[in-house]
Amino acid sequence: xxxxxxxxxxxxxxxxxxxxxxxxxxxxxxxxxxxxxxxxxxxxxxxxxxxxxxxxxxxxxxxxxxxxxxxxxxxxxxxxxxxxxxxxxxxxxxxxxxxxxxxxxxxxxxxxxxxxxxxxxxxxxxxxxxxxxx
Amino acid sequence: xxxxxxxxxxxxxxxxxxxxxxxxxxxxxxxxxxxxxxxxxxxxxxxxxxxxxxxxxxxxxxxxxxxxxxxxxxxxxxxxxxxxxxxxxxxxxxxxxxxxxxxxxxxxxxxxxxxxx
Numbered sequence: 001x002x003x004x005x006x007x008x009x010x011x012x013x014x015x016x017x018x019x020x021x022x023x024x025x026x027x028x029x030x031x032x033x034x035x036x037x038x039x040x041x042x043x044x045x046x047x048x049x050x051x052x053x054x055x056x057x058x059x060x061x062x063x064x065x066x067x068x069x070x071x072x073x074x075x076x077x078x079x080x081x082x083x084x085x086x087x088x089x090x091x092x093x094x095x096x097x098x099x100x101x102x103x104x105x106x107x108x109x110x111x112x113x114x115x116x117x118x119x120x121x122x123x124x125x126x127x128x129x130x131x132x133x134x
Numbered sequence: 135x136x137x138x139x140x141x142x143x144x145x146x147x148x149x150x151x152x153x154x155x156x157x158x159x160x161x162x163x164x165x166x167x168x169x170x171x172x173x174x175x176x177x178x179x180x181x182x183x184x185x186x187x188x189x190x191x192x193x194x195x196x197x198x199x200x201x202x203x204x205x206x207x208x209x210x211x212x213x214x215x216x217x218x219x220x221x222x223x224x225x226x227x228x229x230x231x232x233x234x235x236x237x238x239x240x241x242x243x244x245x246x247x248x249x250x251x
Contacts, residue, residue, distance in 0.1 A: 054153050093153060117160040124247060125135065125164065132250050 015046040017123040022134025023058035024072040029134030030056065034075060036131060041083050048127050049086040050076070051120040056134065057094040059087075060108055073109055080111030086117050087112045136167045138245035141176035146186070146193035151179060154251040155197050162204050170201065171210035171233065171241065176251065177219060180211070180226045195227040202228070212238060 018037055022029035037047050052059045065071050080087050091114050094100040100114055108114065124130045139158055145151055162168050163177060179194050186193045201209070211230040216222070223230065233241060242248050 046183075054150065055148075055158070092156065096149065117157055118163075120157070121160050121164050121166075124161075125166075130247055130249070 011044070012039075012131055013045050015048050015127040016040055017048055017120070017127045017130045018050045019120065019130065019132040020050060020052050020056040020059070020134060021054040021132065023055040024063070025039065027134070030059070030072055030121060033079040033131075033133035034072060034079070036133070037085065038079060041085075043077070046127075047083065047085045049119065049123040051088050051090065051123065053090045053093055053117075053120065054134070055097075055100050057089050057097055060094055060099050060114070062109060062110060077109050077111040085111070086123075088115050089113070090120070091116050136162055136244070137161050137169070137247045137249065138242060139168065139251070140242070141170060141172045141179060141247050141251045142174040143251050144175040145179040145184070146191055147235045150251055151194045151197065152192060157206065157249070162206070168204075168206055169210070169245070170198075170206070171212070171238070172230075173212040173215050173238065175215075175219075176220060177211060177215045180223060180228065180230070182225055182227050199228050207231075209243075210241065237242040 018033055020030055020033045024030045025030055033050070037050065041047055059073055059076065063071060063073055076087060079085055089100065089108070091100065094114065095102070100106070139154065141154065143150055158168060158170070162180045177181040180198060181195060184193055184195050198209070210233045211226070212233050212235055223232070232238050
């Protein structure tokens with residue numbers, strides 16, 4: 001992706017909250033969310049938190065696609081490591097779908113954590129914009 | 135802050151309605167002002183005589199009826215969305231505020247945050 005590394009002079013930098021309601025491989029919504037986050041960060045904006053809700057909680061699963069296929073979850077993880085983005089999987093939505101259960105100590109992919117809806121609302125309150133994908 | 139939830143999907147689309155309401159109630163728990171507008175196929179969510187037992191699901195219309203308990207004003211419903219589906223206000227399970235389509239964009243601008251379903 002060819003993005004300018006330097007922001008235009010006088011640009012007002014914003015802080016975003018992103019909500020992803022789509023699973024990583026069903027449709028393009030999750031990919032669009034990732035592309036938006038990447039582009040915003042590259043232009044000097046901030047992404048405080050990405051909250052995976054509804055079908056979006058399937059981002060918590062450790063996927064192992066063949067090496068020549070795209071791995072969206074791994075790219076989110078790299079983005080989180082590079083820019084300090086907080087990737088949160090909704091606990092209630094994940095439990096409903098059997099993606100996660102409180103008793104297990106299963107490690108998530110680096111950069112991801114499990115928490116409740118309050119973290120989404122808190123982030124929405126404190127950041128400039130909320131974008132919802134899917 | 136003022137929040138507007140825009141409901142535009144038909145009911146019984148998986149867990150969507152239930153999870154949207156969970157989010158809405160979490161926003162309410164943060165002492166924020168919440169209002170709701172129903173447009174497009176979202177208006178089906180408010181229709182009477184739903185029989186969710188047939189789908190082994192919770193009654194979506196009954197869920198929306200609980201909003202009043204949380205001090206949320208009657209929802210907005212877009213007129214044209216009702217007319218296009220031949221739904222009358224009397225077919226709905228709760229009192230609503232009627233909104234012409236031409237005013238929807240203006241309504242959205244009155245809120246600090248707009249969320250979808």
